[in-house]
Amino acid sequence: MLRVRWLGRTAYRDAHALQRALFARSSDDHLLLLEHPHVYTLGVRADRSNVLVDPASVGAEVVEVDRGGDVTYHGPGQLVGYPILTVPGVRGGGMADTAAYVHGVEQLVIDTLTALGLADVGRLREYPGVWVAPGSDRPRKIAAIGVRLSRGRSMHGFAINVAPDMGMFDHIVPCGISDKEVTSLAAEGIDVDMRTVVDTLVPLAVERWGHGPGSWERADVVWRERPEDLAPFSRGEAAPEAAAAETSVRLRGRLAEAGVTQAVSLRERKPEWMRAKVTPSPGYNRLRSTMRELDLVTVCEEAGCPNIYECWSDGTATFMINGERCTRACGFCLVDTRKPAPPDPDEPERVADAVARMGLDYAVVTTVARDDLDDGGAGQFAATIAAIRRRRPGTTIEVLISDCKGDPASLATIFDAGPDVLNHNVETVPRLQRVARPSASYARSLAVLSRAKDAGLTTKSGLVLGMGETTEEVHATLADLAAIGVDVVTAGQYLRPTAAHLPVARWWAPEELDDLAAVGRQLGLAHVEAAPLTRSSHHAKVAAAAAGLQVAPQRTG
Structure with missing residues (x-):
């Protein structure tokens, strides 16, 4: 089975722990789709000098991760995808296998962006990821790719800039590339919400990584999230006495x-077995x-x-x-x-x-x-x-x-x-x-x-x-x-x-x-x-x- 999950806003450390468990223990394939709170991640060969500010000063954390690539940014408004797959034909995760798999991930992103109406999107030679106007004198990176391939299984994946705070990229040298711009769907004039992007990507992912009719399923957490849903203590605030009269109103919504x-x-009698x-x-x-x-x-x-x-x-x-x-x-x-x-x-x-x-x-x-x-x-x-x-x-x-x-x-x-x-x-x-x-x-x-x-x-x-x-x-x-x-x-x-x-x-x-x-x-x-x-x-x-x-x-x- 290919099990697709939209997980909403998820801390990087939680997503990584979940990835590792699925990588190590599951025989199924999984595609985790989510957004992260503000975080800068450093690949195994990353240069820390490419982080230009104290991450805490801009409301972000920095995490070292077990993938390739340099430093990149994840945050709200960016669709992050983690395919945890058994990759056919992989002989052990060597460079050739990794390059072929990365090419496939890039193609999924390219196909998704094309379907969303973004023209002139593709690859830039010598630079992994997906680029807008790759053949021009002003190529712009719209999606980062960073993967790990080991024992025929994959971890990590891709990050598509839908409508993130682009200022967060100014605090790093994105992917260690100092002379290229970073862009987003919103910056390129494509006005779509996150759900539309996910709904566009999932069928293409199923076509690429699925195993035929009936061999995949999808489950989503609810798409709407509001800070007021959280209990006051969960928001770091002092809590008033419980207001039970308001509870049912909120729950009905x-x-x-x-x-x-x-x-x-409430008047119905419970079944005998209850x-x-x-x-x-x-x-x-x-x-x-x-x-x-x-x-x-x-x-x-x-x-x-x-x-x-x-x-x-x-x-x-x-x-x-x-x-x-x-x-x-x-x-x-x-x-x-x-x-x-x-x-x-x-x-x-x-x-x-x-x-x-x-x-x-x-x-x-x-x-x-x-x-x-x-x-x-x-x-x-x-x-x-x-x-x-x-x-x-x-x-x-x-x-x-x-x-x-x-x-x-x-x-x-x-x-x-x-x-x-x-x-x-x-x-x-x-x-x-x-x-x-x-x-x-x-x-x-x-x-x-x-x-x-x-x-x-x-x-x-x-x-x-x-x-x-x-x-x-x-x-x-x-x-x-x-x-x-x-x-x-x-x-x-x-x-x-x-x-x-x-x-x-x-x-x-x-x-x-x-x-x-x-x-x-x-x-x-x-x-x-x-x-x-x-x-x-x-x-x-x-x-x-x-x-x-x-x-x-x-x-x-």
């Missing part, structure tokens, strides 16, 4: 833009008493999990650290979004105390998002893991983490603490990311999971279904998770917490979820836990064992 028009009435049994037991009451005594928070209670009686009766709970207030406002989640208190330094020891008192062989620790903290709450995770290891060394530890804004150092803090399972949820399909969790990013979540896999951890992710996704979109998301090496995926039906949250678009029947699990296994996922009431931590111990972890046998009674 986002749903319409995502093409979701259907909704289950009714969890309320059966308090001595085990439930004992665990609840322990939580209250130690002043601990569980996501089971805060998120209104329907499995709370089953799990607590079995002596299993998901501890929620970093407090009980989240700095994001996801459209499906019940957790409190008011201003959080500082992390409690005693919290890790209290969690470890509860694990020891309950004799847990398998402990799950999750968190609220803490965009107000420099490390996103990563230090509290590391401290909690260490405390559990001291108190009960044999306990298997699963952590369900936020994305820590994609910060590699913060994520490494968690990875280096050595959890047995690293869980991070993508939550929904690309098209519904802005609707469900506007302060997060599909590409960033895939990058978090990719980095965790690189760190040698068993990885896990989850989907909440019934918010307007199609079956085909879920299959594509499962394929993405399998492609980066995720081991376990959970999938369960969304339940609307309040009228101010996202509506339920439809109910997934149990047999549909059975089919979904089968598709996931066919794609290469070690275990898919899919049922109407499945949540991220439901049957976590069983899922971990299915993924190959050595865990204590499941208790009975």
